[in-house]
Amino acid sequence: MAKRSAPEVNAGSMADIAFLLLIFFLVTTTIEKDSGINRKLPPMEEIDPPIIKQKNIFTVLLNGKDQLLVEEELMDIADLRSAAVEFLDNNGDGSCNYCLGKKDQSSSDNPDKAIISLKNERETSYAAYISVQNELVAAYNVLRNRRALDLGPGQGFREMNFTQMQRNYKDARFVGNKEKLKALIDQIKLEFPQKLSEVQ
Amino acid sequence: MSKFKKKKDGGLPAISTASLPDIVFMLLFFFMVATVMRENSLKIQNSLPLANQVEKLDKKNPVSYIYMGKPSSGYEKFGTEARIQLNDQFASLSEVSAFISSERSALREELIPFLTVALKVDREANMGIVGDVKQELRKVNALKINYTTGIGDVEANMN
Numbered sequence: 001m002a003k004r005s006a007p008e009v010n011a012g013s014m015a016d017i018a019f020l021l022l023i024f025f026l027v028t029t030t031i032e033k034d035s036g037i038n039r040k041l042p043p044m045e046e047i048d049p050p051i052i053k054q055k056n057i058f059t060v061l062l063n064g065k066d067q068l069l070v071e072e073e074l075m076d077i078a079d080l081r082s083a084a085v086e087f088l089d090n091n092g093d094g095s096c097n098y099c100l101g102k103k104d105q106s107s108s109d110n111p112d113k114a115i116i117s118l119k120n121e122r123e124t125s126y127a128a129y130i131s132v133q134n135e136l137v138a139a140y141n142v143l144r145n146r147r148a149l150d151l152g153p154g155q156g157f158r159e160m161n162f163t164q165m166q167r168n169y170k171d172a173r174f175v176g177n178k179e180k181l182k183a184l185i186d187q188i189k190l191e192f193p194q195k196l197s198e199v200q
Numbered sequence: 201m202s203k204f205k206k207k208k209d210g211g212l213p214a215i216s217t218a219s220l221p222d223i224v225f226m227l228l229f230f231f232m233v234a235t236v237m238r239e240n241s242l243k244i245q246n247s248l249p250l251a252n253q254v255e256k257l258d259k260k261n262p263v264s265y266i267y268m269g270k271p272s273s274g275y276e277k278f279g280t281e282a283r284i285q286l287n288d289q290f291a292s293l294s295e296v297s298a299f300i301s302s303e304r305s306a307l308r309e310e311l312i313p314f315l316t317v318a319l320k321v322d323r324e325a326n327m328g329i330v331g332d333v334k335q336e337l338r339k340v341n342a343l344k345i346n347y348t349t350g351i352g353d354v355e356a357n358m359n
Contacts, residue, residue, distance in 0.1 A: 015217070018224035025228060029235035035254040036318065036348035044338050062327075077354065122328030126321045127249040129330070130347060131354040134251040141253060170258070 037133055042197070056108050058087045058116045062132060064123030077131050084139035088114050088192065098147060098191060111143070115195045136196060143192045151188070155180050162188055243278075244269035244285050249323040250352030257346060261314040264303045266296070268329055269322030282325040284333065293329075296336040320348045 060080070061069040068075050070083055090107040091099035099111065108114035116136055120129055145161035152160050157176070160168065162185070168174045169181050246269045257263060267285040271278040284291045286299045304312050317337060321330055337345065 011218075011221075014221040015224060018221045018228060022224055022228045022231065025231040025235070028238060029231060030238045031235050033248060033320075033348060033350055034257040034259070035351055036257060036346040037251055037253060038255055038316075038344070038346050041334060041338050041343040041345060043341065043343060120327045120331070122326060122331065124327040125323070126325045126327060126330060127323035129327055130249045130251055130323075130349055133347065134253050134349075134354050137253040166255075 037130070037137060039133070052113075052115060053109070055092065055106055056113045056115060058084065058108070058114065060116060060118045060132060060136070062118075062120040062124045062128055064121045066125055066128035068132065077128075077135060080132065080135040081139050081142070084116065084136055085142050087116075088139065088143055090114075098150070111192050112190075115197055117197045117199060119199055137194075140192060140194050144188050147188050147191060148184070151184060155184055157181065157184070240265065240267070240285070240288055242267060242269075242285065243271060243275045243288075243290065244283060244322065245272045245324075246320060246322050247324075248320060248349050251347075251349040251354060252351060254349060254351055257316065257318060257348075261316055262303075262307050262311055263316050263318050263346075264300070265318050265320060266299075266333060267320045268325050268333070270325070282322065282329050284329065293332050293336060296333055297340045300337070300340045300342050314344070315342065316344045316346050317342050318346045318348050 059069075059071055063069070068077060068080065070080065075083065086101065087107055088111050089099045090101035090109075091103055091111075092101075092105055092107055092109040094103060096110045096112075101107075118132065118136070141163060145163065148157075148160060148162040148165055152158060152165070157165065157180075165181060165185055165188075168176070169178060169185060244267055246267060268282055269285075270280055270282050271290075278290055284293065284296065286295060291299065300317070304315060307315065319330065319333070334345070337343070
């Protein structure tokens with residue numbers, strides 16, 4: 001007998017199978033938000049705080065109504081970043097050779113000694129707290145970026161600011177000397193250390 | 201006469217649906233690649249605030265999630281105050297340290313200091329409960345934390 005070709009499988013139900021799988025994945029998965037502000041909490045030991053000059057502390061207070069009090073004066077959140085940059089970069093005693101500040105004697109002496117102290121109340125909303133954290137971290141990043149653009153070309157990293165350096169360091173596809181990059185990142189972190197204290 | 205076939209009289213050709221499964225498979229592959237299996241079903245309202253100085257969470261290091269917010273619709277019997285949710289349950293402040301120890305016991309020895317605790321807090325929550333959780337984390341020496349936020353301008357937070 002002549003061989004008959006096997007009857008074709010009807011592919012009409014392929015779409016149904018695909019829809020079922022799609023609905024399963026739509027229901028059981030989420031697109032997770034995985035970006036955020038990284039912070040390190042201070043350890044629990046109660047060391048006596050070293051004596052710090054009042055001018056080296058930048059006080060930021062948030063009250064229960066989300067109002068911002070910076071150095072005893074009301075301030076708008078939009079002005080916080082530039083005020084913090086001015087405080088950190090001040091170079092009151094002239095010891096810092098990479099600062100461009102005004103050398104105001106009532107503000108910080110050196111970015112190494114400058115401490116930003118943040119205090120909030122129980123009724124403060126989390127959104128306001130995050131806005132303040134964001135602006136303070138931004139102030140440190142502005143100064144670190146400026147420093148990176150100054151130091152980078154000397155080490156062979158042209159036109160890379162600090163955030164780009166950190167991203168490149170973590171990137172597996174980056175071509176370049178990662179040890180030199182790490183050393184440069186650490187140096188910039190030492191020049192503008194993030195001294196953010198959150199007292200209760 | 202048979203050389204001149206009769207033209208079709210009306211009747212548009214049916215649209216071929218042979219490529220429909222292909223389109224659906226494309227959507228399916230997108231979802232398989234871009235999403236993660238949902239670990240926790242949120243019982244709380246959790247609209248995260250926005251920030252622009254953010255870094256992506258390093259997925260290679262272990263992460264634990266602590267959710268905070270007020271209970272969402274369907275869970276009003278738990279109140280209107282912001283609450284902590286760990287895994288799938290509402291939890292109280294004292295359970296945070298037990299949660300951290302259990303997360304640490306599931307990790308390899310050398311990875312324990314790399315554990316990051318991601319705080320996913322609703323934007324309307326008050327700082328009181330967030331501060332309490334931070335104190336508990338300090339007590340168990342879980343010092344690496346991440347405030348999870350969306351990416352955007354900070355001005356949108358204050359209104």
